[in-house]
Amino acid sequence: MSEAYIRLEQLTKRFGEFVAVRQVSLEIAKGEVFCLLGGSGCGKTTLLRMLAGFETPSEGRVWIDGVDVTDVPPYERPVNMMFQSYALFPHMTVEQNVAFGLRQDGLGRAVIAEQVRDMLALVQLEGYGKRKPHQLSGGQKQRVALARALVKRPKLLLLDEPLGALDKKLREQTQFELVKLQEKLGVTFVIVTHDQEEAMTLATRIGVMRGGEILQVGTPTDIYEFPNSRFVADFIGSVNMMAGRLSVDEADHARIDCPELGATVYIDHGVSGPPDSSVSVAIRPEKIQLSTERPSQKDNVISGVIAGVAYLGGATRYLVRLPTGFLLKVTEPNVLRHEAHFQKDEAVWLCWHGSAPVVVTR
Amino acid sequence: MNLASLKRAAQRLLPSGGWYVIAIPYLWLLLFFLIPFLIVLKISFANIALAMPPVEPVFVWTQEQILQIRLHFSNFGFVFGDSLYIEAFLTSVRIAGVSTLLALLLGYPMAYGIARAPSGWRNVLFLLVVLPFFTSFLLRVYAWLGLLGRSGPLNGLLLHLGLIHEPLQLLQTDFAVYVGMVYSYLPFMILPLYSAIEKLDLNLLEAAADLGCRPAQVFFKITLPLTKEGIFAGCLLVFIPAVGEYVIPALLGGPDTLMIGRVVWDEFFANRDWPVASALAIVLLVLLAGLVLLLQRIQAREEAT
Amino acid sequence: MNERRSLVVLSAMVFGFAFLYLPILAMMVYSFNASRLVTVWDSVNSPTIAWYRELFDNTALLDAARLSFQIATTNATGAVILGTLAAYALDRYRLFKGRGAFNVLTTAPMVLPEVITGLSLLLLFVALEQTVGWPRGRGAVTITIAHITFSMAYVIVIVKARLATVDRSIEEAALDLGARPWKVFAVITLPLIASAIASGWVLAFILSWDDLVITSFVSGPSSTTLPQLVFSKVRLGISPDINALATILVLLVTTCVASAGIYMVRAERRRLRDAQMAFEDGV
Numbered sequence: 001m002s003e004a005y006i007r008l009e010q011l012t013k014r015f016g017e018f019v020a021v022r023q024v025s026l027e028i029a030k031g032e033v034f035c036l037l038g039g040s041g042c043g044k045t046t047l048l049r050m051l052a053g054f055e056t057p058s059e060g061r062v063w064i065d066g067v068d069v070t071d072v073p074p075y076e077r078p079v080n081m082m083f084q085s086y087a088l089f090p091h092m093t094v095e096q097n098v099a100f101g102l103r104q105d106g107l108g109r110a111v112i113a114e115q116v117r118d119m120l121a122l123v124q125l126e127g128y129g130k131r132k133p134h135q136l137s138g139g140q141k142q143r144v145a146l147a148r149a150l151v152k153r154p155k156l157l158l159l160d161e162p163l164g165a166l167d168k169k170l171r172e173q174t175q176f177e178l179v180k181l182q183e184k185l186g187v188t189f190v191i192v193t194h195d196q197e198e199a200m201t202l203a204t205r206i207g208v209m210r211g212g213e214i215l216q217v218g219t220p221t222d223i224y225e226f227p228n229s230r231f232v233a234d235f236i237g238s239v240n241m242m243a244g245r246l247s248v249d250e251a252d253h254a255r256i257d258c259p260e261l262g263a264t265v266y267i268d269h270g271v272s273g274p275p276d277s278s279v280s281v282a283i284r285p286e287k288i289q290l291s292t293e294r295p296s297q298k299d300n301v302i303s304g305v306i307a308g309v310a311y312l313g314g315a316t317r318y319l320v321r322l323p324t325g326f327l328l329k330v331t332e333p334n335v336l337r338h339e340a341h342f343q344k345d346e347a348v349w350l351c352w353h354g355s356a357p358v359v360v361t362r
Numbered sequence: 363m364n365l366a367s368l369k370r371a372a373q374r375l376l377p378s379g380g381w382y383v384i385a386i387p388y389l390w391l392l393l394f395f396l397i398p399f400l401i402v403l404k405i406s407f408a409n410i411a412l413a414m415p416p417v418e419p420v421f422v423w424t425q426e427q428i429l430q431i432r433l434h435f436s437n438f439g440f441v442f443g444d445s446l447y448i449e450a451f452l453t454s455v456r457i458a459g460v461s462t463l464l465a466l467l468l469g470y471p472m473a474y475g476i477a478r479a480p481s482g483w484r485n486v487l488f489l490l491v492v493l494p495f496f497t498s499f500l501l502r503v504y505a506w507l508g509l510l511g512r513s514g515p516l517n518g519l520l521l522h523l524g525l526i527h528e529p530l531q532l533l534q535t536d537f538a539v540y541v542g543m544v545y546s547y548l549p550f551m552i553l554p555l556y557s558a559i560e561k562l563d564l565n566l567l568e569a570a571a572d573l574g575c576r577p578a579q580v581f582f583k584i585t586l587p588l589t590k591e592g593i594f595a596g597c598l599l600v601f602i603p604a605v606g607e608y609v610i611p612a613l614l615g616g617p618d619t620l621m622i623g624r625v626v627w628d629e630f631f632a633n634r635d636w637p638v639a640s641a642l643a644i645v646l647l648v649l650l651a652g653l654v655l656l657l658q659r660i661q662a663r664e665e666a667t
Numbered sequence: 668m669n670e671r672r673s674l675v676v677l678s679a680m681v682f683g684f685a686f687l688y689l690p691i692l693a694m695m696v697y698s699f700n701a702s703r704l705v706t707v708w709d710s711v712n713s714p715t716i717a718w719y720r721e722l723f724d725n726t727a728l729l730d731a732a733r734l735s736f737q738i739a740t741t742n743a744t745g746a747v748i749l750g751t752l753a754a755y756a757l758d759r760y761r762l763f764k765g766r767g768a769f770n771v772l773t774t775a776p777m778v779l780p781e782v783i784t785g786l787s788l789l790l791l792f793v794a795l796e797q798t799v800g801w802p803r804g805r806g807a808v809t810i811t812i813a814h815i816t817f818s819m820a821y822v823i824v825i826v827k828a829r830l831a832t833v834d835r836s837i838e839e840a841a842l843d844l845g846a847r848p849w850k851v852f853a854v855i856t857l858p859l860i861a862s863a864i865a866s867g868w869v870l871a872f873i874l875s876w877d878d879l880v881i882t883s884f885v886s887g888p889s890s891t892t893l894p895q896l897v898f899s900k901v902r903l904g905i906s907p908d909i910n911a912l913a914t915i916l917v918l919l920v921t922t923c924v925a926s927a928g929i930y931m932v933r934a935e936r937r938r939l940r941d942a943q944m945a946f947e948d949g950v
Contacts, residue, residue: 054839074842087840091858104845135941152844384760384769387753387819391772394816398787401794415793468686471679478676487680489928494687496920499877500894501913504901505690508697511905515693545686606780608880613901623880626782630884640790643783654778 004063005030005188006051006156011060013046013212020046022212023060028205033182033189035199038209039235044192047209048158051190052081065155075104080154084161086145088133094120094144095129101152119151122181139170146178150185159191163198175201196236200224208232229362233282240288240328242281246273246359256281256359262324266299268354273361280360285331287356290318290342295351304328306346316341320350406640407433417636437641447625447642451649454622457536457611458604461543465551465600466593468544473555473592477562488556495549503542503613510538510614534616542610543600550599558592559585594661598654606646622646691917698910718911725908728896735876735893738807742814743872747864749815750822750871755856757823758830774824776817785884788813792885805887813885814875821874822867829863830856 004027013021021043028034036044049055051062053074061070069077080101089097095116102112120126123143133141142165149157162178163171179202182189193199199206200220207217208231216228227233230241244265248255254267258281265281273279295301307327308319318330330350342348409418409432424430441447476487494502509516510532517529532538562585570580586593608623615621622642629639698719701712722728753773757766776784792802792809802808833856841851857864879894886895900906 052839052843054842074839075845075847079843081840081843083836083840085834085836087834087836089837089841089855100841100846101844104850132941134938135945137945140945148840148844383752384756387749387756387773388765388769390749390816390819391753391769394788394791394812395772395776398791401790402783402787405790415790415797468679468683471676472683475676475680485928485932489924490684490687493921493924494691496873496924497691497917498894498897498913500879500897500901501694501909501916502690504897504905504909504913505694507901508905508910509690509693545690548683548687602778603780606782608782609898623780623782626786627880627883630786636790639786643786646780647783650778650780 004028005032005065006190007061007063008047008051009061009063011047011050011062012058013043013050013055014058019212021050021057024212024214025060026207026214026217028188028190030188031186033179033191033202033204035191035193035203035206036209036214037193037196037199037206037235039194042209043212044209045160046212048081048160048190048192051156052079052158053077078155079158080149080152080156081158082145082149082160082162084164086133086141086165088141088144088148090133092132093129094125094131094133094136097133097144098148098151101148105152115151119147122150122184123147138166139174142166142174146181150181150187153185154187156188156190159189161193161195162191164193164195171198178202200236208235210235225358227282227358227360229360230280230282233358233360238285238329238331240283240285242283242326244279244281246271246275246277246279249273249275253354254359256357260322260324260326261302261328262322262326263302264299265357266354267357267359271359273359277361282358282360283352283356285317285329286315286333288328288330288350288352290320290330290332290348290350292342292346292348294349297351300354300356301349301351303347303349306342306344306348309341309344311341318342320348402640402643405637406437406644407435408637408640409434409436410635410637415636416634434637437637438645440638441641441645446620450620450622450625451645453620454605457539457543457619457621458601458607461540461547461604462551462597462600464540464544465548466597469548469551469555469596470593473552474559476552477556477559491549491552491556499546500609503546503610506538506542506545506614507533510541533614534619536615536619538614539611539619539621542614543604543607546610547600547604550603551596554595554599555589555592558589558595562588594657598657602650602654605650691913694910695914695917698907698914700907700910703907718908719915721908722911722915727891728893728908728912731891731893731896734807734890738811738814738892739872739875741811742818742875743868745811745815746819746822746871747868750819750867751826751860751864753819754823754826754830755852758827773820776820777824779817781817781878781880782884784817785813785881788816788881789884805885806890809885809887810882810890810892813881814871814878817881818871818874821870822864825867825870826860826863829860833859 006026006028008024008026011021011024011026012019024043024047036047038044046055050057053069053072057070061068063069064078069079089100092100098116098119099112102115107115116129117126120129123146125140125143125147128136128140128144133144136144142162146162163174166174175198189202191199191202193202203220205217205219206223207214208223209215210231216223216232218226223232224236227236233239234241242258242260242265244256244258246254247257247264249271251270253269254271256265256267256279258265265283271279289295294303302322304320304322306318307321310317313334315331315333318332320328320330322328328350404420405417408420410416411418418432420432421429472491476484476491479487508514511517512529512531512533514532516532517526520526521529566584566588567580570584571577575583605621606623607621608627611619611621611624612627615624626639626642626646629635629642697708699714699716700708701715701717702709753769757770757773760766788809789805792805795801796803802812837859838851838855841855842848846854877894878892879898882892882895883898886892897909897912901909
């Protein structure tokens with residue numbers, strides 16, 4: 001990132017005793033789609049509202065395109081927001097809704113009409129201009145809200161759970177449309193969501209939040225493959241999390257004793273932690289392979305018994321009981337039709353590559 | 363949140379004159395609601411005088427420039443000493459109480475019927491309950507003057523049916539006051555009951571019946587307890603205005619139907635005794651406030667358990 | 668529903684509605700009665716519209732009606748302005764000092780016996796006249812002030828209930844799109860609560876139009892409102908022209924309420940149809 005388009009400096013927001021956002025610093029580049037991901041009450045919405053200007057930070061500054069906007073009221077910020085409830089003006093038509101922001105800027109009638117028409121075309125709502133919000137379906141409302149927020153060409157568009165109110169099928173379709181639109185207009189997006197799949201699909205970078213703090217910032221791949229904490233590893237996707245003790249730590253490999261696995265986990269890179277320290281090892285279920293024969297590799301091989309099978313269509317999820325009693329989640333893609341599945345109570349071998357485990361210390 | 367940041371937030375989000383939004387109605391209520399009370403309180407401790415206004419001052423600057431406060435408790439002594447006033451209070455509570463009970467007995471099944479009516483009917487019936495509220499209260503009370511008169515339709519009907527042989531004295535009795543009270547305040551009883559009954563989950567009743575409850579038991583064990591809040595609200599809405607009612611006892615009641623509203627009125631207009639009228643008002647107010655607080659406490663205790 | 672209970676409910680409803688409406692109907696019928704002895708039906712000369720004619724010749728009554736109408740209109744407007752401000756303050760400013768006291772102050776006038784409100788306001792007006800010389804005497808001004816004070820409480824309840832249902836993010840969206848706070852209030856909030864304000868206006872109007880007790884305390888010799896006139900008349904017994912007056916008022920109100928009711932049912936149906944349309948349109 002060469003220049004920071006949006007910069008948050010040590011942003012803190014307190015409501016009485018409660019600290020909603022704690023010392024958040026963040027830089028977002030122009031044209032990025034940045035997702036704030038976290039559970040409810042993690043402070044992501046408060047952070048978004050501080051960007052919009054609805055909340056005043058207790059401490060810290062907000063910079064947008066080189067201007068300190070911390071004390072700029074929402075109606076003067078070059079920022080627009082798409083609300084979770086869409087917040088369409090119920091007493092105005094679609095056209096009037098979209099035109100509202102332009103009117104506040106005192107643009108001429110003809111200019112407004114033209115821009116509204118173009119915007120409605122962009123979100124494929126031609127012919128709906130005269131309708132009132134209650135005459136629209138959920139998907140249509142969502143697109144009106146988007147059009148209304150985009151028509152002012154904001155420097156930054158904030159989206160609060162943009163797809164949260166749509167059903168699953170519609171959500172997938174809308175995700176791609178949203179990405180296409182963003183690429184076309186080049187507007188910087190900050191999206192708040194609790195849905196990790198939504199974050200993975202939309203974002204160029206994700207910030208995972210908990211307790212008012214950002215735990216990790218990175219690309220979707222970074223966040224998934226290299227989580228920096230137990231929380232992030234656990235929050236994004238499914239994971240097997242084991243406690244362990246760092247026994248060998250060289251430059252090119254490391255070994256961790258895992259009592260729960262009843263084995264030592266081999267890792268193909270150094271972790272540079274203090275020797276003998278307690279760590280956690282995270283292994284994603286799809287990175288573990290099952291076989292009836294003992295695999296040829298030397299390290300990272302253990303045996304177990306299938307304790308549960310769940311056929312999910314695209315993949316099958318197994319629960320494997322280890323001799324220690326520990327239950328390990330394993331996902332196998334269903335590459336072939338009529339593939340021979342493992343049966344319950346079948347004895348199996350499990351193995352994984354040396355790059356699969358992730359070591360986290362917090 | 364400190365005051366500065368609060369102010370900043372208010373300036374940012376709300377109309378810039380935000381503080382006036384609070385100040386204007388607040389000042390209005392202080393001036394025309396709270397201060398008048400304090401004046402009533404003050405005058406209830408004053409002495410009657412032959413002047414306009416007919417009271418002696420309470421706060422007096424003496425010649426030595428000392429503020430002298432002359433409080434006379436005699437008005438309250440008078441109020442509590444005279445059995446007439448005590449009786450007026452008791453009569454008010456009795457009439458308001460009985461009227462509330464009657465309104466509840468009539469209003470509950472009505473509210474129940476409306477809430478359970480087919481949805482097309484429900485709005486019409488609801489409107490029919492509300493409609494009298496919009497027509498003049500005074501004229502509706504007046505209507506009973508004609509109906510209950512010696513030569514009025516009710517006596518006519520009873521005579522015609524042979525139930526009585528000479529017209530009954532219906533007007534200027536407590537009976538007429540009860541009729542007028544229930545008639546005037548019935549809508550206030552029905553509205554909260556209606557919304558409470560309408561909210562009731564019908565599945566609960568079916569579940570109770572399914573578990574072997576007889577219909578009467580379902581009513582007393584499920585419906586009634588779950589609509590308690592509506593009953594509470596309805597009774598309060600009827601009782602409170604009924605206690606201080608003036609028009610109904612004045613028009614329909616007899617000379618011995620002494621209700622406190624009427625006594626305050628008479629003390630004020632007929633006897634021009636402002637201090638005693640004020641003292642009566644204060645006592646009535648304390649009575650009502652005590653009642654409301656008591657009910658609130660009962661409600662709070664029930665919620666706590 | 669079991670038979671016995673439905674019988675109880677049904678008879679209560681029949682009796683209750685008869686109880687509510689028969690007196691009004693009787694009054695209307697007797698307004699066409701030629702006999703001066705109101706309750707004795709003069710079958711020879713009835714029906715007659717003589718009482719209605721008399722009503723419109725009665726200048727004292729017409730003056731009182733005009734005064735009542737003026738006061739009720741001014742009161743409703745004032746109560747709506749103050750009540751809306753107060754409701755807005757209570758709904759939006761969660762943290763101001765004295766909010767609790769303010770809340771009590773706004774609801775108390777509703778539960779207070781009218782004799783107390785009337786008495787206390789009169790004492791205030793007398794004290795004010797003595798100390799600052801205003802208001803000079805009692806009349807339309809003092810009546811209006813008194814009415815605003817007690818009817819604004821009802822407006823507050825209605826408007827506050829509506830404000831609570833308004834999605835705050837709608838107002839924030841308008842701010843976000845560049846509208847200044849006062850403009851947001853004018854073009855977004857106000858239209859959204861307009862129907863509640865209208866209901867509040869009508870209610871305040873009726874409360875004022877109907878009020879006798881408070882008015883009697885704070886009115887002066889030159890200002891007699893319609894309820895005062897009616898009361899002084901009916902105190903002496905029934906009078907046929909009051910029947911005629913009641914009939915006119917009842918019909919007027921019924922027409923208004925019924926048309927409002929029909930309008931609301933229509934609007935609801937239209938809304939349902941629109942929602943249906945949007946649903947069928949899909950995405």
